[in-house]
Amino acid sequence: MPAVLALHGRFGARGLRVIGVSSFDPDDAEAERKAAEEATREEKMDYATYLDTNGTWSKTAGLVDIPAFALLGPDGRVLLRHRGKLALGAEAYAEMERAIERALPASPR
Template sequence: MRVRRERAARLTMTVALGLVLSACGGAERAPAATLAIGAPAPAYAAQRMDGTPVALADHKGEAVMLNVWATWCKPCREEIPALDSLHREFGPRGFRVVGVSIDVAGDTAEIAGFARQLGASYDLWLDPDDKVSTTFRAIGVPSTALIDRDGVLRWRHMGPVRANDPALRALLDSVLN
């Protein structure tokens, strides 16, 4: 429990520092145009649970829901079953959920066990340096982006995803048709 509190405190301090630096123009950020809904999603790469490199570009032709999460995040724990439900329902139509863990390096076994316990059957990527949050300007976890088959950013969401959200379901139907 102490380790999780330390991680949460470290993330809070990192986010606060990032906000201060970005306000001062000192933080490296993706250009605003790359994060506009309807614009190409920014390039992003991480590693799979087995350590092999992977990138969003590897999934061109599929709609990808990129979800940023951590094992110490209570709302993340609540949304993993919803993400898995969406993955199972829409997966046959070319939809892929990717959970990007920002937990510290070396916690691979804990991350895998945590996700397995909550029933995550979708892809898990590791990003212990939390580059995903900078790339997608996500402040906190959970945070989710939907990228269509052509690599265009279609939706961004802060907070837990709900599988029964009618607006999200309509958007998924639209993106997958």
């Protein structure tokens, strides 16, 4: 979570919106909701988290691994996908930063 929070903090003012998506089986909806709320508090996630019944949205977006990350453009198109952990200082993190830089408008002056 530190990498995601860092991206959110760095690019939020320029329009980056971070959301969390947690896939779950409908039979476990209440337990999954509670687990998501607990993780949100523990990790100090200050962005929205959605529950994705049966992973429907995640599968459509091509995010079948856990964890997985996607950068969506303003039109909802997937600009970049990353499978696996996203860690500060890793090449995948730098790649995500570069993709965000290209996708967002220039910094306000």
